[in-house]
Amino acid sequence: MPWNAEESLSRQELSKLQSERLQKVCERVYARVPFYKKKFDEKNVKPADIKNIQDITKLPFTKKADLRDNYPYGLFAEPLEDIVRIHASSGTTGKPTVVAYNRNDINLWADVMARTFTCAGVTNKDVVQNAYGYGLFTGGLGAHYGAERVGASVIPISGGNTQKQILLLQDFGSTAICSTPSFALYIYDVICEMKVNLDTIKLKVGLFGAEPWTEEMRREVQERLRIKAIDIYGLSEIIGPGVSSECIEAQDGLHLNEDHFYPEIINPETGEQLPYGQEGELVITSMSREAMPLIRYRTGDITSLNPEKCKCGRTLVRMRRVRGRADDMLIIRGVNVFPSQVESVLLRSEEVAPHYIIEVNRRGRMDEMNVNVEVSPKFMDEMATKVLSTDLKAFAQEEEALIRLKQEIQKNVKDIIGVNTEVTLRPPNSIQRSEGKAKRVIDNRPK
Numbered sequence: 066m067p068w069n070a071e072e073s074l075s076r077q078e079l080s081k082l083q084s085e086r087l088q089k090v091c092e093r094v095y096a097r098v099p100f101y102k103k104k105f106d107e108k109n110v111k112p113a114d115i116k117n118i119q120d121i122t123k124l125p126f127t128k129k130a131d132l133r134d135n136y137p138y139g140l141f142a143e144p145l146e147d148i149v150r151i152h153a154s155s156g157t158t159g160k161p162t163v164v165a166y167n168r169n170d171i172n173l174w175a176d177v178m179a180r181t182f183t184c185a186g187v188t189n190k191d192v193v194q195n196a197y198g199y200g201l202f203t204g205g206l207g208a209h210y211g212a213e214r215v216g217a218s219v220i221p222i223s224g225g226n227t228q229k230q231i232l233l234l235q236d237f238g239s240t241a242i243c244s245t246p247s248f249a250l251y252i253y254d255v256i257c258e259m260k261v262n263l264d265t266i267k268l269k270v271g272l273f274g275a276e277p278w279t280e281e282m283r284r285e286v287q288e289r290l291r292i293k294a295i296d297i298y299g300l301s302e303i304i305g306p307g308v309s310s311e312c313i314e315a316q317d318g319l320h321l322n323e324d325h326f327y328p329e330i331i332n333p334e335t336g337e338q339l340p341y342g343q344e345g346e347l348v349i350t351s352m353s354r355e356a357m358p359l360i361r362y363r364t365g366d367i368t369s370l371n372p373e374k375c376k377c378g379r380t381l382v383r384m385r386r387v388r389g390r391a392d393d394m395l396i397i398r399g400v401n402v403f404p405s406q407v408e409s410v411l412l413r414s415e416e417v418a419p420h421y422i423i424e425v426n427r428r429g430r431m432d433e434m435n436v437n438v439e440v441s442p443k444f445m446d447e448m449a450t451k452v453l454s455t456d457l458k459a460f461a462q463e464e465e466a467l468i469r470l471k472q473e474i475q476k477n478v479k480d481i482i483g484v485n486t487e488v489t490l491r492p493p494n495s496i497q498r499s500e501g502k503a504k505r506v507i508d509n510r511p512k
């Protein structure tokens with residue numbers, strides 16, 4: 066059963082609710098946020114022109130740069146007296162992006178996160194180990210309040226501290242874990258290193274997000290940790306986690322809380338709205354937010370929307386797993402490459418582990434992509450055993466096996482993504498692990 070009735074409304078009912086909420090939020094920002102008054106005026110649109118949800122295309126977009134230009138408090142629609150929480154996301158350059166919540170926003174956040182936990186099958190019978198970082202990052206507190214709202218017992222361990230994570234998994238009997246997918250894999254590595262028997266761990270589900278990951282990565286996480294891995298999505302500017310989430314019944318697209326966060330897919334070049342099914346940039350209007358609602362916020366995330374009713378009974382539109390951020394897309398000799406595409410090609414080979422980093426260099430005028438990937442511990446062990454037999458022939462065969470693997474991956478990348486790449490096979494545990502969002506790309510090209 067979904068958490069709220071609004072998750073299963075008919076399209077008509079939903080559209081009515083969205084229209085009312087859109088009108089309200091337009092009035093709010095026009096009256097309270099000078100930035101929006103100016104933007105609306107420039108487009109010659111008044112809140113009264115917004116009569117239903119389709120009118121949304123008359124409204125201006127908001128970009129990340131607008132948040133930076135109005136740093137820190139310029140986009141608040143409430144006086145500081147009514148702001149009860151401030152979060153920020155660290156930009157890679159310059160000042161962080163600041164976001165604010167009043168009491169109603171915090172309540173809304175707990176509620177949409179309760180939907181997320183319910184989607185993942187988490188109830189008051191569960192023990193939730195929350196390994197998202199607490200702090201300015203929205204993952205920790207966002208998941209915390211949502212898990213509490215469904216009545217689960219929350220362990221606020223935060224990110225990092227891998228050995229302690231494992232100790233608590235065993236001793237506290239955690240049945241659900243929240244973390245980035247890359248941290249989940251790291252926890253698994255350490256479980257193996259510590260020779261912990263997986264039977265002593267009761268985990269059954271993980272709520273993973275905050276970074277792009279692939280179906281192949283999901284399979285790895287599910288098989289290794291013997292759990293269901295649920296994809297959850299969100300961004301600080303809109304609310305944090307709680308924008309959309311997969312359901313455990315189908316694991317087929319993320320139910321987007323479109324009664325509060327109106328989604329559009331646009332062509333990132335032209336800004337034109339695209340129909341259901343087509344891939345483009347996700348744009349969200351946070352219609353129910355009060356302290357800092359955003360109009361048509363360009364998330365930079367590439368996905369598509371599917372309006373079909375899900376077998377779990379929810380009618381909310383489903384977004385496909387995010388392929389990546391438009392600004393993380395690498396252009397290698399004219400070919401667009403998302404790190405997630407490389408991930409899914411790598412994980413087709415059983416001999417490699419899901420730990421990789423992509424390096425891009427420029428030699429002369431040419432871009433070169435080098436994919437560093439770890440071979441799996443099993444593959445390494447098999448090779449070591451043979452080589453240790455001191456049989457020279459076995460040694461040569463192993464070398465051949467490595468060359469074959471490298472060539473196979475290079476060929477797959479070329480065939481599937483369309484770029485030439487150099488693959489460097491690394492020994493297990495040689496690529497830095499992440500306890501938060503993984504860094505997948507080192508781009509050494511001159512800016």
Ligand code: DLL
Pocket residue numbers: 154197202203204273274275276277278296297298299300301302305306307364366386387389390
């Ligand atoms: O990452 C909020 C969050 C916390 C989501 C915990 C899920 C779980 P930010 O730090 O502002 O907020 O980063 C937002 O992360 O625009 C996406 O590019 C990326 N992202 C978040 N979830 C996913 C996901 C949090 N499930 C940015 N798949 C977003 C792919 C994701 N990318």
